[in-house]
Amino acid sequence: MAGTKMGVIGSGGRMGRMLVAEIAASPGCTLAGGCAKPGSGYVNQDIGELAAIGRLGIAVGDNAEKVIRDSDVVIDFTAPAATAAHAALAASLRKPMVVGTTGLSPDEADAVRHAAREIPIVWAPNMSLGINLLLGIIEEVACRLGPDWDVEIMEMHHRAKVDAPSGTALALGRAVADGRGAVLEEVQQRARDGITGPRRTGGIGFASLRGGDAIGDHHVVFAGAGERLELTHRATSRVVYARGAVQAARWVVGRPPGLYGLKEVLGL
Numbered sequence: 258m259a260g261t262k263m264g265v266i267g268s269g270g271r272m273g274r275m276l277v278a279e280i281a282a283s284p285g286c287t288l289a290g291g292c293a294k295p296g297s298g299y300v301n302q303d304i305g306e307l308a309a310i311g312r313l314g315i316a317v318g319d320n321a322e323k324v325i326r327d328s329d330v331v332i333d334f335t336a337p338a339a340t341a342a343h344a345a346l347a348a349s350l351r352k353p354m355v356v357g358t359t360g361l362s363p364d365e366a367d368a369v370r371h372a373a374r375e376i377p378i379v380w381a382p383n384m385s386l387g388i389n390l391l392l393g394i395i396e397e398v399a400c401r402l403g404p405d406w407d408v409e410i411m412e413m414h415h416r417a418k419v420d421a422p423s424g425t426a427l428a429l430g431r432a433v434a435d436g437r438g439a440v441l442e443e444v445q446q447r448a449r450d451g452i453t454g455p456r457r458t459g460g461i462g463f464a465s466l467r468g469g470d471a472i473g474d475h476h477v478v479f480a481g482a483g484e485r486l487e488l489t490h491r492a493t494s495r496v497v498y499a500r501g502a503v504q505a506a507r508w509v510v511g512r513p514p515g516l517y518g519l520k521e522v523l524g525l
Contacts, residue, residue: 262289263506264328266321266343267335269299269307272357272495276332277308279499286503288315289328294339295319325352330506334498337361341368348372353509355502356380359424370516377512381519382424384501387490388475389519392432395477395488399436404459407480408433413466414473421465422447425475430461433477 263280267273268291280286293299297319305313318324321343325331330353333343340358345368347354356369359382369380383389399408410433412426422430427441434441439459446462456462473492478485492498501519508522519525 260285260287261507261510262287262327262329263503264289264324264331265291265304266324266331266333267291267293267339268304268317269293269297269302270334272334272498274308275495275499276334276502277304278310279496279503281305281308281310281313283503285507288313290315290318290324292318292321292324322346322350325350328352330355330510332357332502332506334358334502337365341365344369344372344378347378348375351376353506353512354378355505355509357382357384357498357502360420373516374514376514377509377517378515379505379509379517379519379522381501381505382428383473383498384505384519385490385492385497386501386523387492387497388425388428389501389523389525391475391477391488391490392428392520393525395429396432396436398479398486398488399433402479402481402486404437404439405481406486407456407460407462407478409462409464409478409480411464411466411476411478412474413468413471415470416468418467421467422463423465423473423475425473426463426465429475429477430463433461 265273265276280288291304299317300319302317303312304315304317305311325347332355333340334357337360410426410429412423431441444461446460476489478487505522
């Protein structure tokens with residue numbers, strides 16, 4: 258029997274290629290197709306050759322609607338505005354979706370949430386098992402230590418990443434805020450420059466580094482009087498994100514409409 262048919266929107270990008278390779282290698286999964294932005298040099302190339310896994314006889318298209326129609330579930334790691342549009346399209350076609358895009362504006366995020374009223378969507382800022390375990394640990398630590406411990410979140414990504422702080426860093430900050438019963442937007446400290454004055458009690462600080470080909474490093478520091486607790490996660494291969502996304506895609510098919518995270522997928 259054919260496996261779950263998965264489509265990849267943005268199949269020419271780094272994550273798109275990794276997703277194609279992961280789907281092709283995963284038992285019970287079938288690659289339904291992929292697409293790239295109209296006018297892209299990836300269009301009409303063989304999707305398997307592009308992913309460096311050999312010819313599959315499937316050409317990269319430029320029509321997201323066709324990919325969604327042909328799939329049981331579609332995976333999107335593209336750009337914020339594109340993801341918002343694809344979510345609306347998937348909702349109109351009643352097809353489940355997995356979203357790994359970060360950096361969405363409030364309006365774009367609302368578009369994904371609106372689509373989730375009609376279809377099941379797994380939306381996670383980071384698809385790795387380690388990060389999703391860390392989120393739970395961070396919330397528990399924040400709850401037990403309380404706001405007297407200063408929290409700083411540092412992240413480093415490759416030089417081409419366009420949003421900062423990373424979606425994962427913000428998720429870690431939200432886990433700290435949730436553990437303290439606070440609202441992240443009210444306690445976050447995104448930037449420091451010049452004479453900033455003393456640190457606010459209960460604030461959650463962020464620092465973003467960009468350079469080279471760093472895939473994703475996240476470091477959370479709880480700093481108390483006379484001691485520090487530091488928790489770190491480093492991704493050394495994008496395959497961890499692809500593996501998590503494919504697992505999420507298999508899980509979401511047949512679920513009721515709603516917005517899910519990897520926490521539900523992994524049963525954490």
